[in-house]
Amino acid sequence: MKEQQFKENITKKVKQIIDFIVNHEYSKLHTITNINSSWFGDKKTQVEGIEIFAEWLEEQLKIWSEDEEKEFVIDPYNEKYFTIQHLEGNQAFGVFEPHSHNEKLEFWFEFHFLINENDNIISEFNINI
Numbered sequence: 244m245k246e247q248q249f250k251e252n253i254t255k256k257v258k259q260i261i262d263f264i265v266n267h268e269y270s271k272l273h274t275i276t277n278i279n280s281s282w283f284g285d286k287k288t289q290v291e292g293i294e295i296f297a298e299w300l301e302e303q304l305k306i307w308s309e310d311e312e313k314e315f316v317i318d319p320y321n322e323k324y325f326t327i328q329h330l331e332g333n334q335a336f337g338v339f340e341p342h343s344h345n346e347k348l349e350f351w352f353e354f355h356f357l358i359n360e361n362d363n364i365i366s367e368f369n370i371n372i
Contacts, residue, residue: 254322254325261319261341265318267297269294269297278296278367282296315348324340334358338353350372354368
């Protein structure tokens with residue numbers, strides 16, 4: 244896979260992930276990405292890790308909404324908030340800065356990408372607070 248094609252595919256994958264999050268379709272995330280194992284440890288699965296993440300994110304947005312007395316959401320994907328910060332060979336690292344009603348939130352999503360031996364892109368995401 245050429246570098247430009249890798250970048251395009253990474254961008255499409257991040258858009259899909261953010262779209263699932265925006266639409267609260269967390270149960271679909273495991274079909275296109277992994278979540279960092281810090282969300283589930285050794286005794287749980289990727290699906291359970293994504294469920295834990297979803298509960299955390301929904302609760303965090305709810306707490307901010309109550310504290311600030313305004314609604315907090317994850318805005319739809321916007322390409323200007325995604326950057327590929329490192330790309331070398333068959334690996335890449337990118338960051339997406341989520342916003343709520345066009346205001347930057349206090350965390351960001353981190354993505355690690357790897358092209359496997361079948362030329363498929365494997366991804367893993369996490370949150371950095």
